[in-house]
Amino acid sequence: MSSKSIARICAAAALLATAVVGAQKSEQDRVRVFASLPNWTGYWIADDGVENALGVSGRTENGAADFVRMKLAAPLPYTAEFATKAAAARKNSRGDTGKECGFPFPFMMESPWVLQFLITPEETDVIVAGREIRHIYTDGRAHPSPDDVWATPWGDSVGKWEGHVLTVDTIAVKSGTFPPLVSEHARYSERIRMVSADRMEDEITVVDPAALTKEWKVTIPYQRVAGLDRMVHGDCNENDRNPVVDGKLTIAPAN
Amino acid sequence: MFDYEKTVTLVGTVKLFQFTNPHCWIELSVPGEKGAEDWSVEMGAPLQLYQGGWKPGTLKPGDEIKVVVRPTRDGTQKAGLFVSAARADGTVLGKPQ
DSSP states (O other): OOHHHHHHHHHHHHHHHHHHHHHHHHHHHHHHHHHHSOOOOSOEEETTOTHHHHGGGOOOTTGGGGGGGSGGGSOOOBOHHHHHHHHHHHHTSOGGGOOOOOOOTTGGGGSSSOEEEEEOSSEEEEEETTSOEEEEEOSSOOOOOGGGOOOBSSOEEEEEEETTEEEEEEEOBOOOSSSSOOOTTOEEEEEEEEEETTEEEEEEEEEOTTTBSSOEEEEEEEEEOTTOOSOOOOOSSTTOOOOEETTEEOOOOOO | OBOTTOOEEEEEEEEEEEOOSSOOEEEEEEOOTTSOEEEEEEOOOHHHHHHTTOOTTSOOTTOEEEEEEEEBSSOOSSEEEEEEEEETTOOBOSSOO
């Protein structure tokens, strides 16, 4: 073997060793970051989640009207112009025959369903029993550029950890009919934290000059759900036996 | 759809228990003067039942149960919204609410 060949092999081996050490260091760093993150395991439900009142019967006398009890349905400091739009959107909302096929952000954070926080160093995912999911990226990335972001029901979220508080910035939330009714230009800042062993809270600040005269702040408290050993997901289509006939909910026979 | 001012107590035999989304259902055969009537009892989502102590195996066809329901407002359908249920021996189904 020539001395040149030996030199090449040595150089390749050195590169490989550097890469392995780098990967090990990176993995150790990741484990160290993981260990520093809080433990929010378990299942949680917003105090105002109407699920608490539904019980095994699954329905309440007031139906959708119960949403007015929610903190996210509180009156907003609307501009005069947007107040008219919001009133129209409310008028066109689900009514008594509406069906839940998933909730948008931020409503999903106070929905009737339980939710779970899945924390990794790279992202924290909020998984809701209705199968809604939010990806909050904590890997240092920014939002996509304005040209490359599009509005969705859950928006685009990036976050960072301040100790055991997850701060989140969310944009590009599609405007819909679930409260709070604001524009797609709204920016949501959150501070999500555990306040005691069985309590969490999400402080949400909404800034939306297109709809609000000033920032609007709400804090959603959560309680740990006792006695639930697995996530039980919802699905509005599996066996829907409440078809709407002549504008009224009815009951279809069993298949 | 349901009359929240009224309750009806049904005593019958389980024909089918659907542990399904978006809602769970009990199909019940209820003996009457003119023969057996089939009732559909609507319950909540599997999550709500699971939290309430119900599982897919809680009821099986042939089980004798007593169910309290809120009947439909117009009474045209033999159906009701679940309130509570117990086995023939009085054992309450699910966790106390």
